[in-house]
Amino acid sequence: MGKHAASYEPLTAVRLGALLAGADDSRRWRLVAEFLEEYRWEPVETRRLLLDGEPASTGNEHWDVFLAALAEHLSAKDGRGAPPWVEARSLRTFWFPFNTSAARVDAVVHAPAAFRRRGVYVSAQELEVA
Template identity: 65%
Template sequence: MRPVRQYRAASIDVLAGWLARHPDEETRWRLIAEFLEEYRHEQPETRLGLLSAEPSSVGDSRWDVFLAALAEHLAAQEGQAGPAWTETRRLRQFWFPFNSPAARVDAFVHAPASFRRRGVFIHPQELEVA
């Protein structure tokens, strides 16, 4: 009989590993949704710990910057500053993950500050989990 492991929510570093192993966009968005679902079910005092360890590169600078923006965004929702590792991650060229003309305009107007200042334009609704 295998020993029972205690459940632990994934950290942002674990999420980076998942993204690195699954390069297709659709799967990556599902993994982000799973991470956000787990994150939101954790106690507030546990959440910031899930963001503290700097994640390894996923092999795509856009996604590396996305993770920094996400960590800062989630920390801000807790009334805290983002982890120090997030400060150095920026894009040189804007990235619109959902790249239809309507989505671009909507994201340009409504992107959360932590994403916008890094050059990632995503509508906040994309970060909501049902």
């Protein structure tokens, strides 16, 4: 392990946003899953640092808003307020990332508040397995 272990850096929202730009949707969901996994392993007191910086635009408004909702959702789960940059991001029309009738119904019922408020309908369960 030695030196390599010390150089490990978990994904931040800024880095995640940069990786999402230009990626296809299946790669984007894999990146979100990787981010969530790394976030879960970080000590609660340092997790905030992963969300503080504002990601540049991914080039896709849906994913820009998704990042804001994700940052707010994770902050709330850790019992603290969202980073200030999330406030400016929301959609004018609803977005269902998993657009089958069953997924839509599930998302309407189970979307976390931070996502629902911004017009992103994804169920909490989909975030757990993303």
